[in-house]
């Protein structure tokens with residue numbers, strides 16, 4: 001089994017969806033929606049603000065965020081289904097799939113995952129249905145917007161299954177402006193130092209943080225890789241993306 005998170009920026013990437021559809025094995029897909037949410041909020045006159053890579057979600061923006069993410073999930077499920085991989089678009093509000101609590105009142109309706117209904121995922125997969133998860137969670141007082149990277153990390157961690165973040169860069173870069181500066185293996189200490197000094201910034205922060213959390217929780221391995229055609233099959237060769245590990249072991253000869 002593999003948990004794959006696809007970034008909102010990869011929305012139109014048909015070859016990637018084909019790869020997912022043809023993947024040999026069980027899949028759980030989690031998707032983001034940043035660009036389309038941003039466009040929809042702007043069209044309705046809302047302003048967007050991020051803090052440490054998380055979208056600040058004032059209560060009056062929550063309905064737009066949920067509508068866009070739900071629609072994106074249904075579209076992705078439809079595309080996978082048409083390519084022969086029958087998929088079901090779910091949000092965390094279905095059957096208590098994702099439960100959350102508010103992360104920080106200054107962020108508005110942003111949540112932190114507290115529980116994942118893994119039986120729902122197993123029930124679907126036992127019928128050869130691929131869950132496609134929109135990152136909206138259920139809470140005691142209404143829906144919460146959870147960063148999709150965190151949802152993917154929580155799902156992979158709970159299931160103890162590997163996790164791949166597919167995004168719009170070649171991996172974690174030592175210099176975000178230089179696509180050639182991919183870091184092949186990134187450990188927890190270096191990740192924290194690079195978040196601290198700002199070389200890991202923006203949307204890469206929740207990705208790296210939730211990758212480390214997923215490993216701590218039980219995911220056997222986590223990769224951050226480019227969402228290109230052929231990425232999925234090439235991942236494990238180490239020629240692509242960044243593998244996140246808790247600690248690096250140095251080999252001495």
Ligand SMILES: Nc1ncnc2c1ncn2[C@@H]1O[C@H](COP(=O)(O)OP(=O)(O)O)[C@@H](O)[C@H]1O
Pocket residue numbers: 006007008009010032034166167168169171172173174175176199200201202203204205
């Ligand atoms: N050190 C870094 N290496 C790679 N990307 C980085 C780094 N620091 C910041 N980023 C930014 O993080 C972005 C990926 O996060 P995000 O935009 O949230 O994508 P996604 O939709 O896949 O979640 C990259 O496009 C890049 O602009």
Ligand SMILES: [Mg+2]
Pocket residue numbers: 007032034149203
């Ligand atoms: Mg992101």
